[in-house]
Amino acid sequence: xxxxxxxxxxxxxxxxxxxxxxxxxxxxxxxxxxxxxxxxxxxxxxxxxxxxxxxxxxxxxxxxxxxxxxxxxxxxxxxxxxxxxxxxxxxxxxxxxxxxxxxxxxxxxxxxxxxxxxxxxxxxxxxxxxxxxxxxxxxxxxxxxxxxxxxxxxxxxxxxxxxxxxxxxxxxxxxxxxxxxxxxxxxxxxxxxxxxxxxxxxxxxxxxxxxxxxxxxxxxxxxxxxxxxxxxxxxxxxxxxxxxxxxxxxxxxxxxxxxxxxxxxxxxxxxxxxxxxxxxxxxxxxxxxxxxxxxxxxxxxxxxxxxxxxxxxxxxxxxxxxxxxxxxxxxxxxxxxxxxxxxxxxxxxxxxxxxxxxxxxxxxxxxxxxxxxxxxxxxxxxxxxxxxxxxxxxxxxxxxxxxxxxxxxxxxxxxxxxxxxxxxxxxxxxxxx
Amino acid sequence: xxxxxxxxxxxxxxxxxxxxxxxxxxxxxxxxxxxxxxxxx
Numbered sequence: 001x002x003x004x005x006x007x008x009x010x011x012x013x014x015x016x017x018x019x020x021x022x023x024x025x026x027x028x029x030x031x032x033x034x035x036x037x038x039x040x041x042x043x044x045x046x047x048x049x050x051x052x053x054x055x056x057x058x059x060x061x062x063x064x065x066x067x068x069x070x071x072x073x074x075x076x077x078x079x080x081x082x083x084x085x086x087x088x089x090x091x092x093x094x095x096x097x098x099x100x101x102x103x104x105x106x107x108x109x110x111x112x113x114x115x116x117x118x119x120x121x122x123x124x125x126x127x128x129x130x131x132x133x134x135x136x137x138x139x140x141x142x143x144x145x146x147x148x149x150x151x152x153x154x155x156x157x158x159x160x161x162x163x164x165x166x167x168x169x170x171x172x173x174x175x176x177x178x179x180x181x182x183x184x185x186x187x188x189x190x191x192x193x194x195x196x197x198x199x200x201x202x203x204x205x206x207x208x209x210x211x212x213x214x215x216x217x218x219x220x221x222x223x224x225x226x227x228x229x230x231x232x233x234x235x236x237x238x239x240x241x242x243x244x245x246x247x248x249x250x251x252x253x254x255x256x257x258x259x260x261x262x263x264x265x266x267x268x269x270x271x272x273x274x275x276x277x278x279x280x281x282x283x284x285x286x287x288x289x290x291x292x293x294x295x296x297x298x299x300x301x302x303x304x305x306x307x308x309x310x311x312x313x314x315x316x317x318x319x320x321x322x323x324x325x326x327x328x329x330x331x332x333x334x335x336x337x338x339x340x341x342x343x344x345x346x347x348x349x350x351x352x353x354x355x356x357x358x359x360x361x362x363x364x365x366x367x368x369x370x371x372x373x374x375x376x377x378x379x380x381x382x383x384x385x386x387x388x389x390x391x392x393x394x395x396x397x398x399x400x401x402x403x404x405x406x407x408x409x410x411x412x413x414x415x416x417x418x419x420x421x422x423x424x425x426x427x428x429x430x431x432x433x
Numbered sequence: 434x435x436x437x438x439x440x441x442x443x444x445x446x447x448x449x450x451x452x453x454x455x456x457x458x459x460x461x462x463x464x465x466x467x468x469x470x471x472x473x474x
Contacts, residue, residue: 392460
């Protein structure tokens with residue numbers, strides 16, 4: 001991951017994958033994770049933050065234990081038979097029991113011991129039950145029953161091959177004390193949990209479309225700041241595809257629009273709903289039905305990749321469409337020359353002062369209606385609109401210096417049809433940000 | 434800066450064409466190009 005944007009996206013995806021309810025704003029998994037970290041820091045800190053300790057790691061990964069046997073001061077300890085029996089003295093230790101842990105050892109009745117051998121409050125996880133024995137290295141002290149009766153020697157503890165230094169007891173070790181099972185459990189407790197790709201599961205769906213309402217969509221981008229880009233989404237419907245109903249000499253078509261913009265991780269960034277109506281005098285309907293109806297919505301978005309889903313429904317005829325497109329909202333860097341989308345417009349005019357910055361197709365002080373389909377008739381004028389950012393001003397005059405070169409090329413043979421240039425001083429200045 | 438221009442009726446025959454605009458900032462010594470495809474019918 002090279003950029004902060006990629007890193008942020010990874011973190012967002014990381015949590016989204018684990019969200020048990022991806023459709024809601026809350027991510028219960030993430031909230032519980034941070035609650036556990038806070039709890040671990042409060043309860044297990046010991047010179048190092050609680051989340052870095054062994055108890056903190058187990059608590060954050062598996063949650064609270066079903067049962068905790070705590071010996072915060074250590075002291076006299078009656079050994080259970082599987083540890084050899086007898087009495088000894090211990091360091092502070094805790095034994096945590098989980099009834100069930102998926103993917104850990106044999107999954108049932110998991111017991112984990114933490115021992116504070118340094119008496120500093122930092123309990124270390126151990127797989128040797130004799131680790132807590134404070135008298136282990138003291139000759140003749142803390143003997144097991146067999147050792148007390150002279151039927152075993154304490155020296156034998158140090159030649160065991162099962163990874164423990166337990167004394168010989170009256171009964172053999174139980175099956176769950178098997179050295180390989182203990183090793184497996186110790187490793188399982190520290191491995192990363194499996195990821196469940198809930199978002200991929202959601203992709204497996206089917207979509208059957210019928211009675212389609214033809215629709216075209218385009219998006220244009222105008223940075224407002226380095227972190228916000230005004231994204232103009234323009235939709236076009238052919239009137240011939242709409243159904244009109246007649247009312248008192250007027251013909252009326254109604255299209256309901258629902259649009260949703262989501263991030264790559266399917267987090268909803270914006271939703272809008274609009275009702276588009278087309279009113280035409282009935283006697284002019286045939287002529288009007290040759291034209292198009294255009295709708296535009298302006299949405300502020302942070303730079304990044306998004307998915308736009310638009311569902312449009314013709315209320316009179318019942319036809320629908322579900323249109324999907326990617327929105328690659330560009331990031332403007334403050335120290336580089338930057339341009340907005342280039343719009344070829346069929347309407348390009350100044351708006352009255354009261355309408356500045358408001359309404360459909362208005363960008364600042366201009367009305368700019370993009371020509372959907374980018375096809376112009378010979379008799380039409382073609383408007384060109386584009387915003388340019390970050391020109392360097394001269395120190396003395398505080399004015400920028402540069403040129404704009406225009407070139408129109410015939411696609412078929414790459415021949416130049418028009419070519420001219422002008423100084424940027426001929427352009428209108430952007431309002432200060 | 435706002436580039437806002439109305440191009441008059443095209444003096445060329447109906448065809449598919451491409452508009453290319455190259456902007457140069459002399460002081461920064463930087464330039465960029467934006468283009469758009471369109472057709473005349």
